[in-house]
Amino acid sequence: MDLHIDGEQLQRDLEALAQFGRSPSGGWTRTALSVADADARGYVAHRLRTLGLDIRHDEVGNLRARRPGRTPDAPVVMTGSHLDTVPSGGYLDGPLGVVGALCAVEAIARAKLTTQRPIEIVVFVGEEGSRFPRGTIGSAAVAGDLPVDEILALRDADGIGFSEALATYRDTGPPLPARMAPGTLHAFIELHIEQGGVLEAAGVPIGAVTAIAGLVQHAVSFLGDANHAGATPMALRRDALCAAAEWLLGLERAAHEIGPGAVATVGKLVVSPGGKNIIPGRVDAICDLRASDGALLDALDAQVRALLSSTRPGIQVELRPLQRVEPGPMDERIVAAIEHAAEQTGRRSHRMVSGAIHDALHMAHLGPSSMIFVPSLAGKSHCPEEASRSDDLITGTLVLAHTLADLAGA
């Protein structure tokens, strides 16, 4: 197959998306259904129109555009990712998979290839979980893992409802049902930066993802007693922050002990009332647990709860589960198709497990799925320094184009 990626277009698209949601504190903050997210999605919709594709939106705000195949109603080959970011995140996590999908389908069209099956580009809503209490919202809806009414009822920290916030997208016309019927997905492939240092260290430009680690997130509150920092003797304090500190250090030790494949992070801690001369009366934390295996995830989860049950006297604790996504294997046939596509383009590939969560994990519940990874410079991601070599971004997109053409039956 004679497929060529327009590398300058890929770069222009990434730069265009990087205009939206630049954070004054560095990096990009484009939370789900924010104006910046809507503007980025608007840019992608405009590009999809220039490709001559029919654009639709679904009930939860996923954007979908289909290139028809020769066989009407054949199960679809889908590709795409997300446009929302973490606070002060990077410009490639998500957008590469969207822009890569656009440029790969453009390459297939430029080569005048027709395919037996349709190819659909999807922009999933709310992957990062930075605004609403959970992430991978759009793909969970498509796969039927999360009911649409539960998604519409989600609220952000300011009490704004998901259904109300959806208006930011200014979609018109009747939405598609979000959930795809079983049997209608032939394959799903997501192009993404690796977000770790494995490919760079190995000097290999393509990762073929064989499994994605699972995730558990809990909101945990420590309730003590706010009091005077000078006048309250040490023996009479109920310091919520000291209790939270003991808990999170215990969790760090537990993750080390559980071993490779298990990681635990407390990345968010709100100390109240937050005065320099007030004993902290309340701490609200979020813990994020990951493991490549369900038993390891259970072990981490059990540790979180055990450590909380033995918190220091005088402190009350509350735990509110936010999200659990089971680890899952990717499909061997799609992994092999990615490896074959890499070979066709003369590039080496490397099988690997994703430690980060992705929309592909939910899509795998609906049909055969996998991911194409490209190297991240210095393994950095979820931070402003996130970057990849331009050649690697183009190579990943080329491998995506070959994989799509192959799976869609060019």
Ligand code: GLV
């Ligand atoms: C998403 O990027 C995640 O792994 O949290």
Ligand code: MN
């Ligand atoms: Mn991310």
Ligand code: MN
């Ligand atoms: Mn991502």
